[in-house]
Amino acid sequence: MSNVRELARQTLEAYRQFLETADTRVKNSVLDTIAVLLGERISSLLDENRKDVLAAKSADMNPALVDRLALDEKSIRGMIRSCAEVAALPDPAGKVTDMTVRPQGFRVGRMRVPIGVIAIIYEARPNVTIESAILCLKSGNGAILRGGTAAFHSNRFLIRIIRDALQAAGINPCLVSFLESRDRQAVDELLLQDDLVHLVIPRGGEGLIRNVVEKSRIPVLKHYKGVCHVYVDRDADLDMASRIILNAKTQRPAVCNALETLLVDAPVAADFLPGILSSLKGKGVEIRGCGETRRLVPQDVQPASEKDWTEEYLNLILSVRVVSGIDEAVRHINTYGSGHTDAIVTRDIRTAQAFINRVDSASVMVNASTRLADGGVYGLGAEI
Amino acid sequence: MSNVRELARQTLEAYRQFLETADTRVKNSVLDTIAVLLGERISSLLDENRKDVLAAKSADMNPALVDRLALDEKSIRGMIRSCAEVAALPDPAGKVTDMTVRPQGFRVGRMRVPIGVIAIIYEARPNVTIESAILCLKSGNGAILRGGTAAFHSNRFLIRIIRDALQAAGINPCLVSFLESRDRQAVDELLLQDDLVHLVIPRGGEGLIRNVVEKSRIPVLKHYKGVCHVYVDRDADLDMASRIILNAKTQRPAVCNALETLLVDAPVAADFLPGILSSLKGKGVEIRGCGETRRLVPQDVQPASEKDWTEEYLNLILSVRVVSGIDEAVRHINTYGSGHTDAIVTRDIRTAQAFINRVDSASVMVNASTRLADGGVYGLGAEI
Numbered sequence: 043m044s045n046v047r048e049l050a051r052q053t054l055e056a057y058r059q060f061l062e063t064a065d066t067r068v069k070n071s072v073l074d075t076i077a078v079l080l081g082e083r084i085s086s087l088l089d090e091n092r093k094d095v096l097a098a099k100s101a102d103m104n105p106a107l108v109d110r111l112a113l114d115e116k117s118i119r120g121m122i123r124s125c126a127e128v129a130a131l132p133d134p135a136g137k138v139t140d141m142t143v144r145p146q147g148f149r150v151g152r153m154r155v156p157i158g159v160i161a162i163i164y165e166a167r168p169n170v171t172i173e174s175a176i177l178c179l180k181s182g183n184g185a186i187l188r189g190g191t192a193a194f195h196s197n198r199f200l201i202r203i204i205r206d207a208l209q210a211a212g213i214n215p216c217l218v219s220f221l222e223s224r225d226r227q228a229v230d231e232l233l234l235q236d237d238l239v240h241l242v243i244p245r246g247g248e249g250l251i252r253n254v255v256e257k258s259r260i261p262v263l264k265h266y267k268g269v270c271h272v273y274v275d276r277d278a279d280l281d282m283a284s285r286i287i288l289n290a291k292t293q294r295p296a297v298c299n300a301l302e303t304l305l306v307d308a309p310v311a312a313d314f315l316p317g318i319l320s321s322l323k324g325k326g327v328e329i330r331g332c333g334e335t336r337r338l339v340p341q342d343v344q345p346a347s348e349k350d351w352t353e354e355y356l357n358l359i360l361s362v363r364v365v366s367g368i369d370e371a372v373r374h375i376n377t378y379g380s381g382h383t384d385a386i387v388t389r390d391i392r393t394a395q396a397f398i399n400r401v402d403s404a405s406v407m408v409n410a411s412t413r414l415a416d417g418g419v420y421g422l423g424a425e426i
Numbered sequence: 427m428s429n430v431r432e433l434a435r436q437t438l439e440a441y442r443q444f445l446e447t448a449d450t451r452v453k454n455s456v457l458d459t460i461a462v463l464l465g466e467r468i469s470s471l472l473d474e475n476r477k478d479v480l481a482a483k484s485a486d487m488n489p490a491l492v493d494r495l496a497l498d499e500k501s502i503r504g505m506i507r508s509c510a511e512v513a514a515l516p517d518p519a520g521k522v523t524d525m526t527v528r529p530q531g532f533r534v535g536r537m538r539v540p541i542g543v544i545a546i547i548y549e550a551r552p553n554v555t556i557e558s559a560i561l562c563l564k565s566g567n568g569a570i571l572r573g574g575t576a577a578f579h580s581n582r583f584l585i586r587i588i589r590d591a592l593q594a595a596g597i598n599p600c601l602v603s604f605l606e607s608r609d610r611q612a613v614d615e616l617l618l619q620d621d622l623v624h625l626v627i628p629r630g631g632e633g634l635i636r637n638v639v640e641k642s643r644i645p646v647l648k649h650y651k652g653v654c655h656v657y658v659d660r661d662a663d664l665d666m667a668s669r670i671i672l673n674a675k676t677q678r679p680a681v682c683n684a685l686e687t688l689l690v691d692a693p694v695a696a697d698f699l700p701g702i703l704s705s706l707k708g709k710g711v712e713i714r715g716c717g718e719t720r721r722l723v724p725q726d727v728q729p730a731s732e733k734d735w736t737e738e739y740l741n742l743i744l745s746v747r748v749v750s751g752i753d754e755a756v757r758h759i760n761t762y763g764s765g766h767t768d769a770i771v772t773r774d775i776r777t778a779q780a781f782i783n784r785v786d787s788a789s790v791m792v793n794a795s796t797r798l799a800d801g802g803v804y805g806l807g808a809e810i
Contacts, residue, residue, distance in 0.1 A: 062784040150804045261645045400446040420534045
């Protein structure tokens with residue numbers, strides 16, 4: 043058996059033992075211990091991280107990436123806080139729903155259960171190591187972690203903390219495994235172990251995700267990008283629409299739930315567009331508009347090309363299109379969107395309901411900013 | 427764009443139109459029309475099916491497979507009945523659960539939505555064509571069907587019926603597509619279209635399923651086999667245990683929820699095993715036992731090898747093992763089982779609860795036969 047396969051086998055075995063014995067109290071005590079050990083070993087962790095950062099700098103790594111690699115006391119305090127937050131969440135495992143008595147006389151219910159062994163492939167960001175491990179633990183899953191090799195020393199040290207915490211609770215430490223090999227082939231081999239690993243979660247850019255999808259024989263939980271829309275309907279409260287759009291576009295433009303394309307219903311376009319586009323420009327947003335948008339607001343609107351409708355700018359750029367009502371808006375979103383998060387602004391409850399039913403996206407919102415899309419905000423729990 | 431990719435693209439487009447417009451009434455009217463057309467065209471369907479059967483016979487196809495390929499008036503009546511049954515089911519799409527008001531003041535709910543375009547790869551069984559298409563339709567999904575090429579004429583005719591019914595309801599007939607090419611490469615190519623197809627369901631033997639998993643870049647919904655267990659606990663009602671075991675093993679041994687391995691708790695083994703094994707032998711069941719089983723029942727028990735614990739016999743063969751209590755039973759099931767359906771017989775509610783929590787299987791039963799595992803019986807709807 044290869045090393046990678048053996049690692050996966052050990053993780054699966056530890057997961058099964060965990061499934062048979064772990065209760066919420068034990069899980070939370072492990073999270074508490076991880077937090078304590080992070081605090082106790084903070085200076086050694088910073089030493090290990092320094093090794094990674096120095097190597098990255100001498101290899102001329104892009105400074106933005108070095109930034110995400112580097113830890114300091116504040117970011118480690120953030121990890122400690124995450125442990126407490128996840129411990130405070132309700133335990134998702136074991137929840138029984140839909141308990142009914144069938145006509146034949148027996149009772150049937152559904153119980154929420156862990157997934158099994160989850161492989162997480164991510165970039166050189168040590169905080170993802172802790173975040174992934176504690177979410178897997180709390181939800182009762184085993185984890186095989188493979189972060190970017192530039193974070194090798196930091197990750198190895200963090201995994202040691204996690205495993206020490208597991209051991210202190212009498213849990214097989216193989217429950218959280220670290221794919222140590224810096225070889226890319228080790229990842230490729232891991233992605234073939236579909237009898238031992240139940241889910242792969244790639245966390246990172248589109249290139250990393252596509253590579254995992256191409257090579258994996260295991261189901262992959264993914265989203266490539268977030269091309270999010272706000273549709274301003276003819277029955278919208280236009281002041282509310284302005285506030286939503288400014289928030290969705292400018293609060294944090296580089297994240298996946300930021301607004302990328304604004305759709306405006308034709309009957310309100312002439313009233314609405316000049317004001318909102320001028321406010322956006324005031325915040326430094328570049329506008330790329332359809333022909334009608336440019337006719338209504340001639341100054342400072344670049345022409346949008348077909349490519350703009352599918353673009354995830356992650357930047358202070360917004361594409362704008364005037365549409366002839368909800369039908370065209372929905373068609374635009376389902377054709378060009380990414381199925382992440384899309385919003386309508388309207389006071390008409392029937393239009394809102396039609397939008398919810400017809401838009402094919404994970405989050406569909408009414409009179410709210412796309413930026414609110416988040417498991418925690420929804421009350422659906424922390425998420426990866 | 428290749429033909430296969432174009433077919434997938436058309437299906438996705440039709441799915442999106444369907445998502446935007448289909449309501450329960452429209453879906454059910456399509457199912458009704460399919461039933462009517464099946465009745466009206468029964469003799470042409472039998473003609474097409476005869477072509478397939480003759481070709482299969484002259485190619486010396488295994489008679490059991492010819493049997494599954496051949497249609498007669500009775501099996502077509504079964505298809506018609508299925509349409510009515512699926513029409514009578516509640517519409518799964520649009521159901522909203524967990525509607526709550528968040529502390530920030532907005533309302534959040536989850537809505538059950540279709541999956542998208544589903545590719546179904548199956549053997550030369552024309553009834554699967556209808557069953558797959560009507561379940562996809564009712565749940566609001568698009569379908570790309572690829573049945574075994576030996577059923578080509580039957581399938582082509584059935585797809586024409588389905589598409590005529592869609593068209594009669596004003597629905598884009600591409601919603602249900604037929605991968606006509608008899609070339610295996612067409613299937614391989616379909617399995618790479620992960621931007622157009624959202625789920626693949628292989629229906630058939632383990633070889634067909636493994637082949638799909640190896641080649642697919644799209645998530646695959648699968649189960650390889652059903653190695654189902656009944657564990658008779660020390661606190662079991664032994665009469666009930668006997669009835670459950672006889673039903674689970676002999677009612678229909680060739681299906682995936684039939685019993686394959688019996689685990690008996692040591693304290694009741696000497697009392698229980700002689701009687702039940704003699705009843706099973708009376709029904710023609712071959713017994714393969716562990717050392718302790720053979721010590722307790724020396725006559726007519728073959729020795730079980732390690733391989734027997736993972737075997738899906740699909741036949742009148744049963745492996746039997748004496749275990750030292752629930753811990754060993756759970757460990758056996760989680761190690762050798764297939765995660766399909768496993769049952770405990772016990773009167774102790776705490777033992778039952780521990781078994782439910784610790785066994786890592788899709789269906790876990792208490793004091794019931796594994797044969798009951800079925801979406802319809804559970805009241806969770808028809809299933810593929």
